[in-house]
Amino acid sequence: MKTQKRKKKWVKITLITLLVLFLSFGIYSYSVYKSFKNAVDTMHQPIERKQSDKRQEPVEVKKDPFTVLMLGVDERQGDKGRSDSMIVLAVNPQKQSVKMLSIPRDTRTEIVGKGKEDKINHAYAFGGVPMAMDTVENFLDIPIDYYIQINMEGFKDIVDAVGGVTVQNDLDFTVGQYHFAKGNITLNGDEALSYSRMRHEDPRGDFGRQERQRQIIQAVIKEGASLSTLTNFSDIFSALGKNVKTNLTFDQMAAIQKNDKTAGNSIEQIEIKETGTKINKIYYGLVAPEEKQRVQSELKSQLELSNSN
Template structure:
């Protein structure tokens, strides 16, 4: 091959590789963005002591198929001045690399859970107590499956990335108006959410209002439904050719606002199936349970057995006696922890 032709081929390969990496980062940023409301590379070694190998052993130990399902914890962090913040959104993305299916399981922010070494509290407090790793452990204990990686983004990062993408089109189904003095000085509009119904092209600030709003009869459940709708709309926009020129700026913003322990090699592997994921449809679900007041504080009380059955279906696990016994044991722990508390079903 002539030297000049070799150079052109090398340049073409390098260009293609850059765009593959860019699209990989973009895809996972898009999925993560939805969980942001409310590239730190690690080794991709497959040695016996590497994180990936450890995760595979853990999966096999509890009966999960080896390297077929990948569970990614998405955390939307509400950071405040002089405060590490809490995860206002907790969502587990499960990617099936064989069937090319992707499922998103939202865990309501008020879910009452056992946080290792910190007792019973709302799931968002796990991040405040121990960052993403404690959040991973808490979610894994609740759902009964290991978490492979985490991706975290805060509210400011959400707005920046949406703006870099050029916004997103959403049909707002009803009037949304609320003022929260707690947000004054922390988010744009000083805590005011003011949206009118109808199709809208949202920039980062307006999109943040849309996915944060929860002050209606549906509360956090309605907000989760809007976040699911937003995720699907955003994924549809991202796979269009018009987004390609925006990728460099999106990646620039993403590098400054995202935290993750996912290796680039894994991003590349998963990015190759995203077109198939879109064609099959993004599956979105919410962990079942009910709203309650516990000692006059509002919580979401998870239905452990129903949640574990839901997770088993997503993971492709058989719901056998052993699996159900584990769910019953955790249910018993919940019941014991509430014996001295006043529990009232929320209206």
């Protein structure tokens, strides 16, 4: 009899404990949800842009393939800045896959709305996000549906908010007061910013810098998703709200997270090959027509678009 009472007592205690944990988790999750929603609302910045002739109907991120242009903007006080990095993500929800193309900043192409050819990263300086999206859309011959703009100067706050990042460095170099040795290195915000900006000492030039920028972004995502940083969610979301802008809504982000969460595990990087040259003493990266066609075809296949688009 006593044994049965003890069993019932422990069952009761276990159930109460589980209930308390469940309620605590629910409250905590709501707190995280609310903070994240507030951050996204701060980040949300619609843009005025004419309807693209490459997209007949608006996309639904739950089921349709879509694109996102990521702009790493080097904004400093008193300067509008240029897009220091340009990355196009082509997401296919049905295939649960993402293709990622980094466009070198010195790529020479038509700047849509400016009526001349120039470095592709100048599009942002001339006409902000809309001109950058139009120019990349014209260059790749695919619709650019959304954008995410990251202030690289403030990106260090995001790195610090997640407690720093660890990356695998394949090049020994020094920039200013910071020395970066080969191998696994852990970086704080200022170090990560300096690490991601360097290109002159890298024999790969822009491609090497793009690789380091991807490393930092992927490391931030990894740290941000780990359980150890959940207690810092308020600082993380605050840093995101201050330094990231996007035309994606909270509902769209939630839908992407829900439907495409496994797609992040199958990101395929696409590289575009260029030939460096100087025109009027200014350095440009020239893309051969057949190379541009190759990249366009790969992206169109991912987005399930015909090559006639």
